[in-house]
Amino acid sequence: MSLEVQAPVRVPVSRYTSPGWALLEEQRLWPAVWQLACSLDHVSAPGDFFEHRVGRLSVVIVRGDDGELRAFQNVCRHRGNPLCEGSGGGLTELRCGFHRWTWDLRGALREVPNRKSFGTLPNEDYPLFPAAVEAWGPLVFVSLDPEAGPLADYLEGVPDDIAWAGLEDFRCTTFVEVPVVANWKTAVDGFSETYHLQGLHREMLPVVDDVDAPQRLWDRHGKSMQRYGVPSPRLGAGVTDQQIWEAFIVVMGTRIGIPTDAEPGPAPSVPAGSTMAAVLAERVRAFQAEQGVDLARFSDDEIMNIQQYNLFPNMTLLVYADLVQVLRARPGATPDNALLDGFFFERHAPGDERPRAKPLDVTLAPTDADFGMVLNQDFALLQRAQRGLHQPGMTHLTLSAEECRIINFHRNLEHTVGVTEA
Ligand code: FES
Ligand SMILES: [Fe+2]
Structure with missing residues (x-):
């Protein structure tokens, strides 16, 4: 499906600023969708757990001693205390810290202190509330709706479209969470169009x-x-290989082992009949080979072209043959607060038998987070844009066909929360 528009598509700004809309999302969106919770590396061994929070809602994912992944609403059925916080391993039971009611890792109640004082309280009447959980490659998704259909159906044609990349060979090294002063959708929108490259990220154009x-x-x-x-056609003819090289280094030099803030030096020479893109792809292969990863089976296009997927509602998956990153935005305490998350993955050899290691989980203030020039520009921008959305004259976003992924997002949002089209 693609999208043509006869006139600009207008979306009410209140969806980004109003507490009433945020409440609708809490009640009707987040309990109803499959959403990314964590990486498989977070919950790979029996006893591993991960708390996934989205606004006030919370789900805990646990790996049982039978090796099965399970997920539960993170709430004690006595008086509502959350059972878990953060992530870790070595869990053998879920014990509430308030009055010590205890469930096994399958969600069955097994211990209630002073049980007799409750009269008759059968364990089977008080299981944890189950949530649905499934993995796709190295990504673990949950749905608070235990009757949610299969994740594969929810993902539509995306897994087939990216099957060539072998996502299952990637492992998560780092998970970074950054609290930002913006609505979660302001962040999602920023990763749902390429239109802003010529505005915000002009350094990328070569x-x-x-x-x-x-x-x-x-x-x-x-x-x-x-x-x-x-180079971008916007720059016209005459962009030199040196300009392409310098822009490559500042945007993604780490893919060939050169820090993005390094002096780029002279561009490598391009053999007759070849292109700068082919030379760069070969440098990526050489750098990965140094890490023991063979990219010989991937074409230059698979190495050089970014495949960017926007998964409803709040996840962006970025894939090159050597690199996978996930950006995600979650609602915060008010419509003007969100958590912006990055999951960073590295490729392993197919069939690598070594146990998965726990990723490094960090929370950073926006002023401390350094994700490289491009993402840093995005992070700063989205907080400014959120402020602008509060201007009294600014009642609607105005969207073009180039922003069709944002338009389609709102179509799905309207459908999920059950409001008619704006
Ligand atoms: S709230 Fe959990 S045991 Fe009381
Ligand atoms: Fe951007």
Whole structure:
């Protein structure tokens, strides 16, 4: 599906600023959708657990001693205390810290102090409230609706579309959470269009074609592909290999082992008949080979072209053959607060038998978070944009066909929370 518009599409700004709308989302959106909770590396061993919070809602994912992943609403059925916080391992039971009611890792109640004082209290009447949990590659999704259909149905054509990349070979090294002063959707929107590259990220233009960047819409989800290693047509003819090289280093030099703040030096020479993109792809292969990862089976295009998936409601998956990153935004305490999350993955050899290691989980203030020039620009921008949304004259966003992934997001949001189209 693609999208043509005859006139700008207008979306009410109140969806980004009003507590009433945020409450609708809490009641009707977040309990109803499959959503990314954590990486498989967070919960790979029996006894591992991870608390997934989205606004005031909380789900705990646990790996049982039978090796099964299970998820439960993170709440004690006595008087509502959350059972878990954060993440970790070595769990053998879920014990409430308030009055010590205790459940096994399958969610069955097994211990109630002073049980007789409750009269008759059968364990089977008080299991934990189950949630649905399923993994796709290294990503663990939950739905608070235990009757949610299969995750594979929810993901539509996305897993098939990216099957060539072998996501299952990636492991999460780091999970970073950044509290930002913006609505979660302001963040999601910023990762749902390429239109802003020529505005916010002009430094990227020598190294990316932001104009011929095909988009695709499924029913819920969207995708954009952008070619790197070639200049934007916006710059016209005459962009030199040196300019492409310098932009590549500052945007993603780490993919070839060069820090993004390093002096780029002279561009590597491009053999006759080849291109700068092909030379860069070969440098990526060489750098991965140094880490023991063989990228020989991937084409130059699979290495150089970003495949960017926007999964409804709040996740962006970025894939190159050597690199997977996930950006996610979750609602915070008010419509003007969100948690912006990054999951960073590295490729392992297919069939790597070594046990998965726990990722490093960190929470950073926006002023301390350094995700490189491009994401840093995005983070600063979205907080400014959120402020602008409160201007009294600013009643609607005005969207174009280039922003079709945002339009499609709102179509799904309206459908899920049950309001008619704006
Ligand atoms: S609230 Fe959990 S045991 Fe009382
Ligand atoms: Fe951006």
